Amino acid sequence: MYFVEWLTWLAYIDPKEERDAFEKQYKKVKRKALYESDDLEMLESAKKPACNTPKSRGPVYIYNEQILEMRYGMWEDKRGxxxxxxxxxxxxxxxxxxxxxxxxxxxxxxxxxxxxxxxxxxxxxxxxxxxxxxxxxxxxxxxxxxxxRFEMFTSRHLLIRFNRTTQQVYLHRPTYCGGIVTLPWHGVTSSGSDKKYATAGGLSLPLDLVWPPSFAGALHPEFIYVGKATNNFAELQAEWEFIRRFMDEGPEGLPRPSITSHFPWPWQAFTPQFEGMTHYFRRASRITKIGLVLISPAFLIIGTGHWLSLMLCWKPRWPKIIREAGLPGKPVPPFTTLDDYPPAIQERLRENAYLWAARPGKRPERKKRTSTRQRKTEVETSTVEKDIPCETHRADRP
Missing domain, CATH: 1.10.287 (Helix Hairpins)
Structure with missing residues (x-):
């Protein structure tokens, strides 16, 4: 369950010596260059309405005038x-x-x-x-x-809490995945704001939220997946618009989502196995459907392991300053910065900061490709056809 978050955190704190040795041994993967204009464009897109039908598919654990708390994390359906x-x-x-x-x-x-x-x-x-x-x-x-520890003897879920009063977003995760983080709402970008930011059209992936390094505060981006896996881009848009309206305009006019309990009920373990698979069932051929029926015992086994995992974990608990954030007379949690990490982690984050830094200015326009090959002015025919007159050639045809 926490495997992707763990790998992401390792990428942020990977020692430079090990990274250089890996790149020498294997072919270096060319990274896509990011520009400041890309971040600004994504931020502006995130401020605009995404659709007219906001809806949260959950799971939602808290929903009131001030707080929206949801589950986040990749591969929740594979847990078990x-x-x-x-x-x-x-x-x-x-x-x-x-x-x-x-x-x-x-x-x-x-x-x-x-x-x-x-x-x-x-x-x-x-x-x-x-x-x-x-x-x-x-x-x-x-x-x-x-x-x-990715699935057992740890927090039952990764949580994300949106606070309208403080205009902050809080991430609850174990220390080995980066720990609890406080982020500004105004620095978020989303895959649901525009189709060009959605991975693979949004199929079978949850909504992803990204904070660029300039807003994350620790020299690396914050990249998280929120809610259930989606079946189409419209579900991504609806989920994102629900969150955006809650934080920017308030809960008025939004459809109230169903509240999920933190108690590990059995259906909470078995239903995630089918998240984001509706489009496969609808469009699958008869042979594919028979195959899905034959492998259904595997879903049952993984669901059983999922339930055992939920029962062997405990309910996550926020620090007191985050629980009281936004209440009258209570302090506002400070944003997470580089100084909140141990000195050894700070050094590694500084060493790797160049990997996530955006280039200044605007992305250069792509040059149009021009062909250097000369265009043919006439269609060449065979030597035999050149020697035979057209009339005679037509007359000889059967």
Missing amino acids: LISILSLTAIVYSLVNIAIVLEDIKFLFNLALNYNGEPYGEQLLMASFFLTTGLGTLWLYLKFGLRFT
Whole structure:
């Protein structure tokens, strides 16, 4: 669930030495140059109405005159696979250790009342299960636990909170994904503001919000996905327009969204498996639909892991200053800056700042391609056709 956010954060704090070594070993990927005019154009587009039918598909956890709180994060529908693999490793280790304890109990009783019975096989089995059980547990704790934390033993959801009174946006996420961040509302851009900013037409992807480095405050952009995966660009527009109107104009006139509970109900685990797939079901051929039916047990397995993941996590809790933000007499949370991170992280963010910085000025216009190839003035015919008169050639045709 937090895998994409973790990878994004690693890209922001990746040591320059490792990045340079990777680019030397592999072919360097050419990055698309960004200009200040691109950011300004996206910001201006985000201020304009996107559609006349604002609607939030959720999940929405809080909605009132001041606050709109939603779920964010990429691949929420895939949550559950890591949980199943993690629980398999944990259960396998515990079962092996339980067998070892039974064997030790047997050998201890045998030692107290030994009458010459053979015990070599029992001792060998105890050694084998002890090695596999503790070995698997050690490997899991050393290499697998960090991935388990993406879905288990952590906050149940990534949250984004929009505060109309303070005109701020708050992101709730674990420290290894960048931590809790306070951003300005007026610096946001969105894939729902215009079709040219939507990835792949907005199909099967949630609404994405972007804060350029000049507004994010920590020398890198903030790039997040909000809500459910969409089936078409119209759903992206409706979701974005709902958020924009709430922050700029207020909740008056907006359709009230259904409120989702933080309690891990089973349907909250199984319904995300089908987010953004409606257009596939509608347009799929008969063979494709039969294939989807055949792989439906896989959705059931992942949904079960999703539910286990929800139950083994806890409800996220905001810091007190964010919970009270906008109330009379309460302080306004400061925007997140580079100084809010540890010194080692600050140094890496400074080193990598050039990767996200926009070039000054306006993007140059593309030059029209002109062909250097000479145009043919006449169509060449075969030598045989040149020697035969047109009338005779027509007459000879069958």
